Each structure stands twice: as structure tokens, then as C-alpha cells.
Amino acid sequence: MITESKLLDRKLLRHGHEWDYSLLWMVVLMTGFSLIMVYSASIAYAAHGSGSPYFYLGRQAMFLGLGGLSAWVAARTPLSVWKKATPWILAFSLILLVAVLFVGREINGARRWIHVGAFNVQPSELFKIAVILYLASFFTRRAEILKEFKKVWFVALPVGAGLGLLMLEPDFGSFVVVSVVAVVLLFLAGLPFRWFLLVVLIGVLMMVAMILFEPYRVARITAFLDPWDDPQGKGYQLTHSLMAIGRGGLFGVGLGGSIEKRFYLPEAHTDFILAVIGEEFGMAGILVMIFCYVWLGLRAFSIGKQAMNLDLYFGAYVAKGIGTWLAIQSFFNIGVNIGLLPTKGLTLPLMSYGGSAVIVMLVCMALLLRVDHENRRVMRGYKV
Numbered sequence: 001m002i003t004e005s006k007l008l009d010r011k012l013l014r015h016g017h018e019w020d021y022s023l024l025w026m027v028v029l030m031t032g033f034s035l036i037m038v039y040s041a042s043i044a045y046a047a048h049g050s051g052s053p054y055f056y057l058g059r060q061a062m063f064l065g066l067g068g069l070s071a072w073v074a075a076r077t078p079l080s081v082w083k084k085a086t087p088w089i090l091a092f093s094l095i096l097l098v099a100v101l102f103v104g105r106e107i108n109g110a111r112r113w114i115h116v117g118a119f120n121v122q123p124s125e126l127f128k129i130a131v132i133l134y135l136a137s138f139f140t141r142r143a144e145i146l147k148e149f150k151k152v153w154f155v156a157l158p159v160g161a162g163l164g165l166l167m168l169e170p171d172f173g174s175f176v177v178v179s180v181v182a183v184v185l186l187f188l189a190g191l192p193f194r195w196f197l198l199v200v201l202i203g204v205l206m207m208v209a210m211i212l213f214e215p216y217r218v219a220r221i222t223a224f225l226d227p228w229d230d231p232q233g234k235g236y237q238l239t240h241s242l243m244a245i246g247r248g249g250l251f252g253v254g255l256g257g258s259i260e261k262r263f264y265l266p267e268a269h270t271d272f273i274l275a276v277i278g279e280e281f282g283m284a285g286i287l288v289m290i291f292c293y294v295w296l297g298l299r300a301f302s303i304g305k306q307a308m309n310l311d312l313y314f315g316a317y318v319a320k321g322i323g324t325w326l327a328i329q330s331f332f333n334i335g336v337n338i339g340l341l342p343t344k345g346l347t348l349p350l351m352s353y354g355g356s357a358v359i360v361m362l363v364c365m366a367l368l369l370r371v372d373h374e375n376r377r378v379m380r381g382y383k384v
Contacts, residue, residue: 019075020372023299027350027365030292031064031358034351040255041276042269042353044262056269056353063355067362074366079315079374082367083140086133090158093130096123097165104169110345112169122356124174127162128325129360129367131178132185134158136317139189155186167210172217173344175210177329179203184324185317224342237272240265241337245278245286252282269353271345274337289351290334297327303372310378315371322364 035057042056049055096114100123104111113120138155159182166175183203187196211217219234227235227242244260247253258279261268268276277285300323307316326349333348335341347357350365377383 030350038353063358067359071362071366074363075369086137090130090134093127125356125360132321135185140313173346180328181324220342241275244275248279248282250282252280293330297323319371
């Protein structure tokens with residue numbers, strides 16, 4: 001009986017492509033659209049703050065250029081090299097998480113950025129991919145210890161240390177993303193279901209406790225539940241995000257026609273860029289964005305499944321980890337923008353303005369391309 005996986009393998013071999021051009025073009029189109037939307041969403045702030053309406057556009061183009069170069073190097077680097085470099089990447093990310101607590105730049109009460117010249121480096125972004133690489137490497141070498149409860153804690157030590165450092169910044173959004181990615185990879189690696197449920201329960205209880213012990217997080221929850229109760233205070237961001245999306249209707253007011261981006265909606269070019277997309281392109285634009293993220297997530301898991309079938313376990317876990325990260329962060333950001341979730345300070349992957357987030361996510365997309373590339377080589381009988 002011919003399985004779906006074998007049919008896909010035959011299709012790849014028949015086409016003869018060494019790289020997944022559909023994935024590549026999806027990333028190119030999304031980043032190209034991000035330039036348009038960052039410019040549209042930031043033009044008022046840029047003109048007022050720097051005197052040039054092209055300030056954020058120019059910086060985003062520079063970030064994409066650096067990210068593209070980094071992605072090219074990442075895609076050309078064999079996964080075996082990535083695997084060997086994993087301990088160094090993880091150690092470096094943890095060092096940066098410690099450093100940001102002492103030399104980090106404080107913005108809105110949080111130390112999440114290290115100021116380097118004209119740039120702000122966000123260590124949490126590097127830590128996310130470091131965790132994926134670390135767990136992928138660990139499960140490839142020592143997945144059998146997941147069957148022994150007394151040894152499972154060993155896997156969690158570096159991840160737990162990083163999560164603790166994230167909460168000291170504090171960066172609750174990144175804490176949730178890393179936690180979800182780690183738990184999903186544990187489950188995929190074969191953690192017994194009863195232990196998986198225990199890990200999930202402990203994680204949920206910890207998150208609830210962290211929310212209840214911080215008044216500003218409780219305020220975010222209450223604002224999310226009824227933003228119109230305090231539209232000029234705690235509910236300000238969400239009410240203006242909802243007004244922007246509501247004003248856009250089905251097909252939007254047209255590119256550049258957003259009113260909310262003109263000093264009404266805070267973080268219009270970063271955390272709330274989807275609201276501007278909704279205002280200018282309507283619900284149709286939001287649905288297109290959701291389709292893009294669903295497609296990327298499914299493609300990442302498809303690449304991971306294919307790698308698993310070919311016994312390329314490191315690449316399989318890397319692909320599925322990246323797919324989980326992309327899916328959960330885009331879900332959180334979209335949920336915040338449409339009022340489904342409380343605000344978390346997470347950007348929209350590949351779309352929002354930012355340096356570290358853009359560069360690291362482009363490297364992640366390159367890693368997906370690399371996993372798929374090595375899958376194709378193995379199917380053609382080559383060694384990787």
C-alpha cells in the first residue's frame with residue numbers, strides 16, 4: 001500500500017528540486033508585505049519622532065537584509081554542524097539572558113534589550129531557537145531517559161534556568177512560548193502521557209501563580225475581559241485595536257488609510273500591526289495572514305514528519321519545534337489583536353517591526369529549508 005508520505009517522496013524526486021521553493025517564496029512574500037505594512041503603520045510615529053517618515057522602513061529593510069544574509073549562511077550549514085554547535089548557542093543565549101538583567105535597556109518597566117550601538121538586541125529571541133536546538137539534540141542522543149522519571153529533570157535544567165531568567169526581566173510572553181515549545185517537543189519525543197499531563201498541570205499552575213502575584217498582569221486580564229470598562233486606561237490598547245479592525249470591515253479602507261495608526265493605537269508597527277492590517281485590508285486581509293501562518297506551521301510539521309520517516313531525528317525535532325514556535329506565537333499575537341487573549345508583548349512573526357525577532361525568525365525559516373534539503377538528499381541516495 002502506497003502511503004501519503006511515499007507519494008510526497010515520489011513527487012519531490014520527480015520535480016528534482018533541491019530546495020523547497022514554495023516555502024522560500026512564502027517567506028519572501030510575507031517579509032516583502034511586512035516592509036509595506038511597517039512603513040504604513042509607522043509613518044506617523046517616524047515623521048514625528050525622527051523627522052523622516054522612512055525611519056522605521058529603512059531600519060526594517062536593514063534588519064531583513066541582515067536576516068537574509070544570516071538565513072543564507074544557516075541554510076548552507078549542515079545540520080550536523082548545528083548539532084555540534086548547540087551547547088555553545090545555548091550557553092551564549094543564557095549568558096545574554098544574565099547580561100540583560102545588569103546592562104539591559106529598561107523600556108516600560110522591563111529589561112529585555114541590550115543596547116549595542118544603534119541596535120537593541122533581545123536575548124529571549126536567541127534563547128527560543130537555542131531551546132529548540134538543545135532539545136532536538138538531546139532527544140536524538142538520549143531520548144531513552146524520558147522513560148525514567150528520576151532522570152527527566154536533567155533535561156529541564158538549562159531550559160528551567162532560562163525560563164527563570166526570562167521572568168526576572170520580566171518577559172511573560174516569551175516564557176509562555178518557550179514553555180509550550182518545550183512541552184510539545186517532550187511529548188513528541190515520547191514522554192509517557194501521564195508524565196506529560198503532570199508537566200502540563202504544573203506549568204499551568206505556575207503561570208496562574210505568576211499572574212496572580214503580579215498586579216499589572218491581573219490588570220491585563222481584567223482589561224481583556226472587559227476593555228470598555230476602562231477605555232482610557234487599562235483597556236486603551238485593546239479597544240483601539242478592536243476599533244481599527246471594526247473600521248476595516250470586510251475589505252478594509254485601503255492601504256495607508258488607517259486612522260488608528262495616527263497616534264491612537266500604541267505599538268502599531270510592532271505588537272499591533274495586525275490591527276492596522278485589519279483596518280486597511282479588512283477581515284479578508286486578516287484571514288489571508290492566518291492562512292499564511294497555518295500553511296507555514298503545517299509545512300514545518302510535514303518537513304519534520306518526513307525527516308522522522310527518514311530517521312533524521314535531529315532535523316525532525318528542529319522542524320517541529322520551529323513549527324510549534326511559529327504557530328503558538330502567531331496565535332497569541334492574533335488572539336491579542338482581536339480580543340481573544342490578554343496582551344503579552346509578543347510580535348507577529350515575519351511581520352512586526354524589530355531586529356532580533358526578524359533575524360532569528362529568518363534563520364529559523366532557513367533551518368526549515370535545510371531540514372527539507374537534507375531530506376531530499378537522503379531520498380536521492382546521498383549522504384548528509
